[in-house]
Amino acid sequence: MTGALYATPAAVLVGLFFVVPLLLVVWMSLHRWPLLGNPRLNAPDNYTAVVDNALVASAAWFTLRYTVLITALLFVIAFGLALLVQNRRPGVGFFRTAFFLPMTVGFASASLLFLGLLSEEIGPLPAGGDSPALGSAVLLVLWRFAGFNMLILLTGLQAIPLDVYEAARIDGASRWQVFGRITVPLMRPTIALVLTMMITGSLLAFDQFWILTRGGPDNSTTSLVMVIYREAFVRLDLGSAAGISVVLLVLLAVVSSVQFAVLRRRSA
Amino acid sequence: MKAKLAAVALLLATAACGADEPGAADDGATLTLWTRAATEAVSKAYADAYNASHRNKVEVTAYPNEEYPAKLASAAGARSLPDLFAADVVFAPQYASQGLWADVTDQFQSLPFKDSVAPSHVRAGTWEGRTHAVPHTIDLSVMLYNKDLYAKAGLDPEKPPRTLAEFAEHARKIDQLGGDVHGTYFGGNCGGCVEFTFWPSVWAAGGEVLDAEGRTALVDSPEMAEVFAVYRDLYDQGVASPASKAEAGPTWLGALQSGKVGIAPAPSVWLDAIEAKGVKTGLAPIPGLTGGESTFVGGDAIGIGATSGKAQQAWDFLAWTMSDEAQVEVIAQRKGVPVRTDLAANRHSSADPRLVTANGLVAKGKTPYARNFNATFNDPQGPWLTTVRGALFGNAGQALATGNEAITKSLRQG
Numbered sequence: 172m173t174g175a176l177y178a179t180p181a182a183v184l185v186g187l188f189f190v191v192p193l194l195l196v197v198w199m200s201l202h203r204w205p206l207l208g209n210p211r212l213n214a215p216d217n218y219t220a221v222v223d224n225a226l227v228a229s230a231a232w233f234t235l236r237y238t239v240l241i242t243a244l245l246f247v248i249a250f251g252l253a254l255l256v257q258n259r260r261p262g263v264g265f266f267r268t269a270f271f272l273p274m275t276v277g278f279a280s281a282s283l284l285f286l287g288l289l290s291e292e293i294g295p296l297p298a299g300g301d302s303p304a305l306g307s308a309v310l311l312v313l314w315r316f317a318g319f320n321m322l323i324l325l326t327g328l329q330a331i332p333l334d335v336y337e338a339a340r341i342d343g344a345s346r347w348q349v350f351g352r353i354t355v356p357l358m359r360p361t362i363a364l365v366l367t368m369m370i371t372g373s374l375l376a377f378d379q380f381w382i383l384t385r386g387g388p389d390n391s392t393t394s395l396v397m398v399i400y401r402e403a404f405v406r407l408d409l410g411s412a413a414g415i416s417v418v419l420l421v422l423l424a425v426v427s428s429v430q431f432a433v434l435r436r437r438s439a
Numbered sequence: 440m441k442a443k444l445a446a447v448a449l450l451l452a453t454a455a456c457g458a459d460e461p462g463a464a465d466d467g468a469t470l471t472l473w474t475r476a477a478t479e480a481v482s483k484a485y486a487d488a489y490n491a492s493h494r495n496k497v498e499v500t501a502y503p504n505e506e507y508p509a510k511l512a513s514a515a516g517a518r519s520l521p522d523l524f525a526a527d528v529v530f531a532p533q534y535a536s537q538g539l540w541a542d543v544t545d546q547f548q549s550l551p552f553k554d555s556v557a558p559s560h561v562r563a564g565t566w567e568g569r570t571h572a573v574p575h576t577i578d579l580s581v582m583l584y585n586k587d588l589y590a591k592a593g594l595d596p597e598k599p600p601r602t603l604a605e606f607a608e609h610a611r612k613i614d615q616l617g618g619d620v621h622g623t624y625f626g627g628n629c630g631g632c633v634e635f636t637f638w639p640s641v642w643a644a645g646g647e648v649l650d651a652e653g654r655t656a657l658v659d660s661p662e663m664a665e666v667f668a669v670y671r672d673l674y675d676q677g678v679a680s681p682a683s684k685a686e687a688g689p690t691w692l693g694a695l696q697s698g699k700v701g702i703a704p705a706p707s708v709w710l711d712a713i714e715a716k717g718v719k720t721g722l723a724p725i726p727g728l729t730g731g732e733s734t735f736v737g738g739d740a741i742g743i744g745a746t747s748g749k750a751q752q753a754w755d756f757l758a759w760t761m762s763d764e765a766q767v768e769v770i771a772q773r774k775g776v777p778v779r780t781d782l783a784a785n786r787h788s789s790a791d792p793r794l795v796t797a798n799g800l801v802a803k804g805k806t807p808y809a810r811n812f813n814a815t816f817n818d819p820q821g822p823w824l825t826t827v828r829g830a831l832f833g834n835a836g837q838a839l840a841t842g843n844e845a846i847t848k849s850l851r852q853g
Contacts, residue, residue: 203853206515207538207745226820290690385687385819388628389828393820404509405821406814406852407537409516 193420200413210410217414226390226398227415234395237305238373241312245369248313249320256321257328267325271318278315282382285311289383304384304392311379316372320365327361328354363434367427374423395419464755467494471521472756473514474499474575475507478525478739481576481775485760488769493759495752497523508813515539520744522753525575528563529812531740532653535566536810540742544570546754555781556761557736559806564740566810572742573757574778576770579800580635580735582606582726583695583709584702586719588613588620592701599702599723602730603640606702607669607678613701614678622678624695624703625670627831629688630824631817634807635735636704636725640666642805643727649850653809656846658826659839665728667830667839674831684832687819706737707797711774722793724800734804738776776801815849822846 201214221227256267273281288296289307331354339349355362377396380386386393395415403412474482479501486497500521502510508530514520515537526534534540547553547561547570557574564572586596592613600606610622626632638648646662649655657663673679682694692709694700698718704725713720724732741760743753759765766777771787776798783798809815816823822845829838 205537206512207518387687387819387824388685389825390820397820400509401814401818401820404512405818406811407512407533408853 196413196416196420199410200417202410204409204413206407206409213410217410218418220411221415221418224398224415226393226401227395229390230393230395230398233391233393234374234376237309237376237394238370241309241373242366242369244309245313245316245320246366248317249365250324252317252321253324253328257325267322270321273315273317274319276315278378279382281315282311282379286383304388308379308383308392311383312376316369320369323365324358324361327358330361331357359434363431366434367430370426370430371423374419374426464751465493465495466752468496468749468752470495470497470523470749470753470756472497472499472741473507473511473521473524474501474739475504475525475527476501477504478576481739481770481773482525484769484773485575485765488765489756489759493755495755497756511539515745518746520746522744522747522749523741523756524744525739525741526572527813527817528560528574528736528738528740528806529809529817531560531563531572532566532808532810533813534742535564535569535571539745540564540571541745541747541750542569542571543573543743543754543757544568546758547573550758550761552761552763552779552781555779557778557780557801559736559804560738560740560778563806563808564742572740573761575739575741575760577736577738577776577778577801579707579776579797579804580639580704580725580737581707581797581800582702582723583705583713584609584721584723585613585698585700586721587698588616588701589721592616596719596721599721600726602726603666603669603728606726607673610673610678610701611676620699620701621680622701623673623683624680624686624691624700625683626686626688626691627674627683628685628824628828629691630819630821630827632686632688632691633827634816634823635706635737637666637670638807639704639725639733639735639804640669640727642733643725643731644729645727645731649807649809651808653807653812654847654850656843656850658846659843662728664830664835664839667835669728671831671835707776710793722796724796724803732800732803734800736801736804736806809850811850811852814852815846822849 199210200217201212202210203213203216204210252270256263256270276284285307289303290297335353335357336349339353344352375396376394377400380392380394380397381400384392386397396419399412399415399419402408402415472482472486479499482499482501486499490496508526511520511524511526511534520539550556557577560574560577561570564570582599584599589596589609592609592615594609594612600609606623612622613620614622625636634648641648641660641662644662644665646660647657648663649657670679674683680694680700682690686694691705692712695703695705695709696713696716696718698716707722710720710722725734726732741757743750743757747753761778763782766779766782767785767787770777771782771785774787774791774794776794777783777785780802783801784795788794788798813821815821822842826838826842826846829835829842
């Protein structure tokens with residue numbers, strides 16, 4: 172009984188801010204839902220429309236490519252940074268702070284910062300033409316999030332007992348052997364966490380493309396969330412937006428569960 | 440006889456009540472008005488003049504242009520729309536059809552000057568025969584040209600082009616001045632910019648872009664193909680600034696203010712902003728390929744928020760904004776285009792022949808009407824921008840044919 176009471180605040184918060192909105196989205200996705208006036212049941216129209224929507228297909232393909240690209244680059248860079256500042260030595264605090272600092276800038280502000288930086292009109296680093304659209308967004312995300320992911324990986328690194336490393340050294344293990352046989356296996360839970368966050372964040376990418384490229388040129392950087400935004404706020408069709416959201420949610424749940432299953436099985 | 444007398448008495452009583460109404464509608468209420476940044480200055484000028492002579496107080500809040508439609512949509516969803524809100528006139532049919540604006544048909548019909556209120560704007564605010572919005576500001580697309588560059592290139596600064604072919608010829612001559620001077624400039628990555636500046640040339644040639652109901656696209660017409668071909672050639676030959684390809688709107692005005700562009704179609708309201716940078720600017724109607732002239736009658740429409748509890752007071756403000764007083768002393772005084780065709784010539788416009796030219800275009804121009812206009816034409820993810828990019832920088836013939844199909848589909852989407 173006491174246990175249930177202790178859990179109540181968290182349960183209420185989760186219910187209010189997660190379960191209720193989730194059910195509402197599912198409910199909306201079954202209706203024609205105007206901004207004003209009464210909703211009308213139209214299931215499964217909002218779902219069949221997802222299949223017909225050519226923009227959804229191209230946005231899904233782009234979002235997947237972007238997710239693979241960002242996850243690979245961000246993981247390598249963040250892990251590299253974490254290894255660089257892993258050990259206590261003079262000046263390491265400065266570098267840890269420097270790498271983490273971009274995280275303190277709001278993401279929308281950071282996007283606007285890059286927009287100004289790369290502007291052909293006012294920017295100190297003008298990016299001409301339209302080829303650098305994706306590149307600039309990738310650069311922005313790497314700059315903004317590498318430090319944060321470094322920090323999480325760093326805590327994982329520091330949780331590995333030093334005795335294990337010492338034992339390996341005594342046994343004559345090389346640097347690569349230490350990395351491959353000790354660091355990576357013992358880091359698996361942390362790596363799972365970081366990868367899940369990266370993949371989820373990338374599949375839900377919106378701000379950077381909305382601000383930097385508006386999805387252009389020629390819809391080449393239109394992400395799935397931008398399509399949801401278009402359905403809700405341009406076409407004013409909330410039911411259709413809810414439909415795509417539910418599909419994306421299911422996709423995210425599947426990806427995350429597969430990922431966890433793979434990473435947990437190996438570490439067990 | 441008695442019945443007749445009673446009827447007359449009743450009529451008189453009603454009339455008396457009617458006479459009282461302005462007083463009742465001007466009861467010191469505070470009215471919130473939302474507008475987009477582009478229109479902020481005009482909305483505030485209206486509000487200041489109204490507040491100075493009325494007991495009601497109008498408070499204007501402006502939002503960034505791109506974020507404004509989303510702001511309205513979320514306010515509508517939360518049933519907390521402001522008492523009054525303005526919107527890009529091409530969005531008006533969608534907002535009217537969604538019921539975001541209150542029905543003002545009866546009030547509008549009672550205005551003595553209702554027939555001279557910019558007809559294409561009034562039509563844009565009409566859904567299923569009911570009026571939901573009235574014109575707030577008018578912005579026309581015109582040719583703006585740099586008089587100094589005209590003189591330097593050996594062209595007569597008082598003789599703007601009369602055909603689109605002549606426009607291209609002038610642009611080429613100015614481009615030959617070399618250096619960082621370019622013949623022309625356009626928003627090649629901005630659906631709204633292209634429809635605003637290219638469609639008048641199609642209309643001037645007698646063509647159409649949409650059917651009257653806004654449910655069928657006609658962009659695969661020969662007129663449209665010819666207009667795109669003119670701009671495409673100018674870009675290919677480097678006469679149009681290379682920045683035209685990526686121009687999505689935000690830096691368009693800046694490019695013209697630089698004084699490095701010969702002649703370009705642009706919003707008439709930029710005339711002052713460009714001259715303020717010391718660029719001597721001429722204004723001419725947008726011509727068709729071989730003559731004729733037209734304009735895109737843009738600007739903002741305004742209506743009463745459907746969830747407002749102060750509809751009567753809000754209408755008092757709207758009716759006043761369309762009055763002679765507001766149109767001449769607020770709009771014409773700041774070199775704007777009056778929303779009433781009977782006030783095209785007024786004591787302010789007669790001082791500047793360029794304004795007479797602009798005001799005279801309102802009757803010749805069009806405001807396209809479609810419920811799904813924004814999603815189809817202005818939104819960067821809409822099918823129009825894809826069509827534009829293909830027609831200007833890709834396979835033109837194919838882009839217009841497949842674009843026409845995609846645009847029609849988008850226009851009809853439920």
